[in-house]
Amino acid sequence: MPKPTSRILVINDEALVLREFVKGLNAAARSIDNPLGICFAGVATAKEALAAIEGDGDIQAVLVDDVLYSLPGARKNGGKKKLQMSAIELVKRITRFRPELSVYILIAQEKEDDVVDALFTEAVDGYFYREEKDYRGIYRILNAQIQEVAKTPFYDQLKNYVWMAKDQWHTPGHSSGESLRGSPWVNDFYEFMGEHVFDADLSVSVPMLDSLMEPKGVIAEAQAMAAKAFGARRTFFATNGTSTANKVIFQTLLAPGEKLLLDRNCHKSVHHGVVLSGAHPVYLDSSLNGKYGLYGPVPKKLIFDAIDEHPDAEALILTSCTYDGLRYDLAPIVEAAHKKNIKVIIDEAWYGFARFHPEFRPTALEAGADYATQSTHKVLSAFSQASMIHVNDPGFKEHLFRENFNMHTSTSPQYTMIASLDVARKQAVMEGYKLLSRTLALAKELREQIDSTRVFRTLALEDLLPEQTRGDGIRLDPTKVTVDVSGCGYTVEELQRELFERYNIQVEKSTFNTLTLLLTVGTTRSKVSRLYDALMRIARERRSPRRLVQTPEIPGFTKLRFLPRDAYYCGGELVPIFDERERVNHALGGRVCADQITPYPPGIPVLVPGQMITPNIVEYLGDLLRSQKRMELHGIVHEGYQPCVRVLKPHEEKGLNRLG
Ligand SMILES: Cc1ncc(COP(=O)(O)O)c(C=O)c1O
Structure with missing residues (x-):
């Protein structure tokens, strides 16, 4: 070792x-x-x-x-x-x-x-x-x-317990893998996963491993160490990802009907949190980079205007950095919100490492945010779903938070996930700076190599920033590398297939014109070389470049008639998007949507529960459904072959309180 x-x-x-x-x-x-x-x-x-x-x-x-x-x-x-x-x-x-x-x-x-x-x-x-x-x-x-x-209180205790080799008279049913080991049918699963996956899969029946729902021992200690490391007053480990972390915070801060300012481009868990908490959302339209079809941050002026216009809002949530690596100049935004007593939540799902290298700072908490949620698993060495909630809110209501946290937490959390958070924190503290310096150097090298192919082009901050956000002090996290692939002649789908099948390379995500590569503390020079080699070979095929695909622009936000929660819980009815003659169904115009409809990419909801549907939106959905391009449309229900939207019935509308 x-x-x-x-x-x-x-x-x-x-x-x-x-x-x-x-x-x-x-x-x-x-x-x-x-x-x-x-x-x-x-x-x-x-x-x-x-x-x-x-x-x-x-x-x-x-x-x-x-x-x-x-x-x-x-x-x-x-x-x-x-x-x-x-x-x-x-x-x-x-x-x-x-x-x-x-x-x-x-x-x-x-x-x-x-x-x-x-x-x-x-x-x-x-x-x-x-x-x-x-x-x-x-x-x-x-x-x-x-x-x-360098201690890892939870992980150390987990190891101690495993080495004690106690007889298990408790859950989980596989009982340290005994039910699998030696089985002629499923032993291969045991062998493939490895013995410690099963030995360490324990349960709340073991008191020396503490309780995630009421931590007083090694979990409390591990969380306190994480709080110190990440610069928070309190830190909580979440074992169902930042998706759950966001919902827990919403339910803590927002009572039904209370206002929340949010970027419309926030992750879907934020929109689900709006339904669960009963909040009254005020959507801030994200800026659009029309050339590449990338949605970016909300323009600073729009945020300041919303804060001025809605001083009664309880909270503001923004994503920083975004999936594409764009991060806000947060300090003035937090300051403006705090002047109106608005709490600031920053979704740092993609930015959990930021505290450990000056290139990435200030973190949300350093910029004054009250809450930051981080998918530790996305960018540091934790298992999938392992996230952290950091709290710096001076008015933190711990009791309320605990109730909501427990509401969303399994009574049988995965202990290996908790251990991985403990270890990820240790690694970030002990060698995060060193590893991130290496990651930054590799990112720089990779960008230079990709650009040297003269066919693929990495996008710099100026390329990514939508026009409306220039001058907003937005910066780029260089470890997220977005590549314009239109010059290579392949469609994005073809290119992804080629990379995967011929070169064994799986990328992070794609849009119609771009691929995004994610460099993390686990990126190695060999991987960089293999990717460069693959792109160079593809570039040498000298196919004719394609024109940039025009991404259909999402229609602006229309009126919110009812609280999303009220609309969502109506039974509603399904109305088809096309009529019998395959024309868009204009009868949908003027109805109120009961579900969230999100085309992916870009993942921004075109409709949320309670929002009025306009003819424009029906046309837009019709265009997407008719298009040959690969695009998921979350929230559309298929009744037979007919794509439908769930809308409120007229009598359901009558029974609800209208907004404004
Ligand atoms: C901005 C943002 N927030 C939250 C999440 C949810 O994180 P998790 O996968 O940890 O639940 C994601 C996931 O992609 C995300 O992109």
Whole structure:
């Protein structure tokens, strides 16, 4: 098994003191048990320190001298030493850059109170007196601190339990895989999955593994460590994805009829959350990049206008970053919302790693958001469905949240998923910066390689940004690579098939003109090379390029007649989209939809429950259904061969409260 390296950087401007210190500490590290590979390196200036912290992903902690003077050669003012940077300033810079690092201060005896007072509000983990030269003592404390951060309380306990090999008189029924092992019919499943998948599949009957619904032990501890790592007051592990996380927050913050501002392009779980909570949604239209048929963020002005127009809203939810990697300049948006006491929820399903590299920050929480939901499984090393809910809301109502969380949580959660969240947090803290630096370098390399084919073209921020959002401070997460494939001559479907069948490559998603590739902490140089090789070979086929496919623009949002929840729970009736002569059925115009109708791609609902259907929308749905292109239409019901929409019956409309 590879052994970790934990480098600790000592920053001191006196060459002799520094050399002696580093030597003493390394000797201590060699002479005492050192499972984390702790070693010490020294630098004399703040500048060198910051460069080392930027360049060396193995640095886990820093020891900063309380005052850093310039080097002797740079003395000014009649031979007096010139201050380079105060400890407080250096600590601030270090923690702004890599908040996961442990920071200790070396203080000169006489200034103890001043230093401790000045650093009181900073994230300092401890102090040592320089003059004591207690190298073994310092080493032991640093070793303990790094071990503490590297702990995985839940995963450790799960392993302990498995190794205890207790007899199981409880669920699950496979009982550590005993029901499968040796079976002539299903033993292959056991062999394929591996013994520990079954050993670790345990249940609430094991108290030492704590309870996800009322955590007081190792789950509580693991969640607290995640909160610290991700910069939240509280963190909760969700085992049914961000889909559930969003719904839990909605049901906590929104009572029926209360207003929610939301991007119409939010994930479908957000729209489902509107139905479940009974909220009154105010939809903000996402911007459209007409050229590539990509829906982007909501223009900043539109968000500010909505906040001004609806100061009675309880919450605002936006997705940042989007599936395509576009992220908002969140701080001013959060500030505007907070001025009206509107809570801000940011769906960071695609951005769970952001805290661990300055390229991606500020995170939603750092920008002031009250809640952030993250699909840890999408971009970090957690199992599918494993997500986190981070809370920074000063008015957090824990009791209400807990009720809603438990309402959506299975009483038999998958323990391996919880363990994977614990491990994903540990990895992000210990080596997230290093891995993300590598991912960023690979993303840059991949973009250059793809562009060098001169047939495929990666889209830069300027290509992706819809016109209306230029100047909104939106940035691109470079690990999401969108490629214009129109130059290769294949349709997107053909290209995906070719990549899959001939080159063994599966991409993340596609639109009519683009493919999106997702780079994560698991992306390797070999994968990059294989993809480049495949694209280069396809490019060399020199097929004639296609024209960009025009994506049909989704009609603007029409009137919301009733609360989505009220409309959804009506029985309704099915009305066909085409009449007997295969023309669009104009009788649908003026009716109120009971379901959510979402063409995919792009995944934006054209209709939500309670929304009025206009002739324009019927035409649009008719066009999509007649088109030969592959497109799913979620929410359309087929009665025989007839595609239908579920709408409210006239008497059902009469029985409901109309909005505005
Ligand atoms: C923006 C957004 N939010 C939420 C989700 C749901 O996340 P999960 O798959 O973890 O349930 C997705 C999934 O694709 C998403 O794209």
